[in-house]
Structures are given as structure tokens and as C-alpha cells.
Amino acid sequence: MKKAVANAVQQEVKSFCGLEASRVPTEEVLSVSGESCDSSDEMDAKESTNERTASRKKKSKRHKENPDEAVGEDYPIDIWLLLAAYIRPEDTVKFSLICKKAWTVTCTAAFWTRLYRxxxxxxxxxxxxxxxxxxxxxxxxxxxxxxxxxxMYEPFVSRVSRNPAIPETTPSTLKNSKCLLFWCRKIEGNRREPLWEFNFKFKKQPPRLKSNCCKDLQPPVQYEDVHTNPDQDCCLLQITTLNFIFLPVVMGMIFTLFTINVSTDMRHHRVRLVFQDSPVWNGKKPRLDQGVQIVLDPVHSVRLLDWWHPQYPVSLKA
Structure with missing residues (x-):
């Protein structure tokens, strides 16, 4: 069709300009015609792009004006409760982050009862x-x-069974935790001499937040009893030594330093704990002259048990 139009234009030009116009190659006319068509296509494409951009800007403007306007599909909570019956225990957090209704489902007693059964x-x-x-x-x-x-759940059981007697790296999660309880007990076993187990129960302190930061998401009021946990953010540090060591009272103090080194006999380990009256923030080093320092040597094992660990002592309030 472009060639027919070009030929018609060429014949018309010849009639007006005489024989010299016949020397103009037809390809040039085609190229000029093609360029004009391409330019018109480009203009149409630009106009279409501008329209889409303007449409997106309008939608963005409407969203800013109405931020609470629902976007996407809103499924009833029964659908999420049905889907929750097929998720793995380790995927509970991912499932709760899909939307607010999915999170609400993970707060219900029905969800946790079904997961247990x-x-x-x-x-x-x-x-x-x-x-x-x-x-x-x-x-x-x-x-x-x-x-x-x-x-009961094998993936979780294998997690706690892999803990070595001495951790490969010094745990750093206990820094600025508050010591709630301390006790020790004598362990009689197959060894000729008994071991001594020193237990420190800590509660992790919440990080310092700026004034404009949001607090933790709280479950609905009707499910508060389901989510109650007196041992939330608590953990137990168990240090087993070959000998009994007298330790000062550190309950109520803040745990600021924890180191594990090789003992002087090169056969065991040496643990040093430092407690102070206040937390140490912003990466500052604790001043040893202002705190209470505990050295345990020789150490047989060091274990850090979170509140969900099978060997963690369950609170009587649970």
C-alpha cells in the first residue's frame, strides 16, 4: 500500500515538474513515506505512553488522597483459616505476614490447637x-x-539436638540482658568426681526505639490469654564446671560481657562474665572496674537454652 501511494505521488510530481522529476528514485519516495509513517507511529506511541503515565499519576494521587482505600482482593477470614491447616510450623511467620486477616488467624486458639493435633x-x-x-x-x-x-516435630527436634557442648562462637544475644535468677546444682554421674552446673536466667531487654517508632504488634484482646507467656524473651545460660566455684550475687544486674577462651591447661575452657548496674549501648565497651566479674575455670560445657527448649525449666505460671 505504501508503494502504491508512493507511485501515485511520483506520477503527480512528474506531471507538475516535467521529465526531471522522473529521475527521482522511487526508493527515496518510499523512504520519505516510511519515515513519515514511522514518525506518526512514534507520535502515537508517545501519546499512548503519556496517557499511561498520566493514568498512573492519577491513581497514585488518588491513593495518596485515600490511603485507606482497599487495594486487591479481600478474602473472608474463613478462607485464611482453611489455608492455615496446610502450612508447616516453620512457615507460621511467613503466613502471618501475608495480610492482616492471615495474622489474625495465627492469633486464634483454633489455629494453635489444630497445629498441636x-x-x-x-x-x-x-x-x-x-x-x-x-x-x-x-x-x-x-x-x-x-x-x-x-x-514431636522432627525438624525442630533436630535443631536442638545439634547444639555442641561448647559453642563455636561466643553468643552475643545475651548482651544487656537482665539476670532474673541464679542457682547451682551438683550433678552426679558416671564420672569419679561430680560436676557443678551454674544456671543464669536472663530476660532480654527490648532495644531502644526512637519516639516515632511503632511498638510491637499486639494480638487481639480476645486472644491475649492464648498468647500469654511468662517466659517470653527469656533464656537460660547453663555453665558446667569440674569444681565448685563461689560466685557473688548478680540477680537484678545487667549482663554486659561474655567471653569463652581456652583454659590455662589447654584441655578445657574458661568463661568470663561481667555484670553491671546499667546497660552498655552504642557499641561501648563495659568498664570492668565498675561491674562484677565472674570467672569460671575449668569449664566442661556451655549451653544457651531459649524458652522453647525441651530442657528449659518451665515457669509454674504457664
Whole structure:
């Protein structure tokens, strides 16, 4: 069609300009015609792009004017409750981050009860509080289900079984934690001489937030009893030594320094703990002359147990 138009234009030019116009190659006319068509296509494309950009700007402007306007599909909570029956325990957090209704489902007692029943086995050895007859209580239900999964669910069981006697790196999660309790006990075993186990129960302090930062997301009021956990953010530091060592009272103090080194006999380890009256922030080094320093040597094992660990002593309030 372009060639026919070009030929018609060429014939018309010849009639006006005489024979010299016949020397103009047809290809040039075609190229000029093509350029004009291409330029018109480019103009159309630019206009289309400008229209799309303007449309996006209008949508963005409407979203800014109405930030609470719903975007996407809004499914009923029954759908999310149905989907929750198919997720793995380790994917609970990912599922709760999909939307607000998915998060609300993970707050319900039905979600945690179904999760417990789905992974419960008759041959599982569980403490009395984690057995089926005790799981009918809503108080601390979420915490009890999580603890029970570390007894029954194989991926979680393998996690806690891989902990070595001495950690490869010094744990740093205890810094600025508050010491709530301290006790020691004598361990009688197959060894000729008994071991001594020193236990420090810590509660991790929340990080300092700026004034404009949001607080932690709280569950709905009707599910507060389900999410109650007296041991939330707590952990237990167990240090086993070959000899009994007298230690000063450090309950109520802040744990600021933790080091694990090789003992002087090159056969065991040496642990140093430093406690102070106030936390140490912004990467500052604690002043040893202002705190209480504890040195345990020789050390047989060092273990850090989170509140969900099977060997963590469960609170009587749970």
C-alpha cells in the first residue's frame, strides 16, 4: 500500500515538474513515506505512553488522597483459616505476614490447637503440661504448642539436638540482658568426681526505639490469654564446671560481657562474665572496674537454652 501511494505521488510530481522529476528514485519516495509513517507511529506511541503515565499519576494521587482505600482482593477470614491447616510450623511467620486477616488467624486458639493435633503422636514423651489433656486450657496455649513441637516435630527436634557442648562462637544475644535468677546444682554421674552446673536466667531487654517508632504488634484482646507467656524473651545460660566455684550475687544486674577462651591447661575452657548496674549501648565497651566479674575455670560445657527448649525449666505460671 505504501508503494502504491508512493507511485501515485511520483506520477503527480512528474506531471507538475516535467521529465526531471522522473529521475527521482522511487526508493527515496518510499523512504520519505516510511519515515513519515514511522514518525506518526512514534507520535502515537508517545501519546499512548503519556496517557499511561498520566493514568498512573492519577491513581497514585488518588491513593495518596485515600490511603485507606482497599487495594486487591479481600478474602473472608474463613478462607485464611482453611489455608492455615496446610502450612508447616516453620512457615507460621511467613503466613502471618501475608495480610492482616492471615495474622489474625495465627492469633486464634483454633489455629494453635489444630497445629498441636496435627503433629501429636502417641509415642511422644511430653511433660505433663504439654499433654493433650492439659492443652485444653487457653492460658499460654501458643507457648505450650511451640514447646511441644520441639518434642514431636522432627525438624525442630533436630535443631536442638545439634547444639555442641561448647559453642563455636561466643553468643552475643545475651548482651544487656537482665539476670532474673541464679542457682547451682551438683550433678552426679558416671564420672569419679561430680560436676557443678551454674544456671543464669536472663530476660532480654527490648532495644531502644526512637519516639516515632511503632511498638510491637499486639494480638487481639480476645486472644491475649492464648498468647500469654511468662517466659517470653527469656533464656537460660547453663555453665558446667569440674569444681565448685563461689560466685557473688548478680540477680537484678545487667549482663554486659561474655567471653569463652581456652583454659590455662589447654584441655578445657574458661568463661568470663561481667555484670553491671546499667546497660552498655552504642557499641561501648563495659568498664570492668565498675561491674562484677565472674570467672569460671575449668569449664566442661556451655549451653544457651531459649524458652522453647525441651530442657528449659518451665515457669509454674504457664
Amino acid at each position: 496435627r503433629h501429636y503422636t502417641l509415642d511422644a514423651y511430653l511433660p505433663l503440661r504439654l499433654r493433650p489433656e492439659s492443652m485444653e486450657r487457653l492460658h499460654c496455649l501458643r507457648a505450650c504448642v511451640i514447646r511441644s513441637l520441639y518434642h
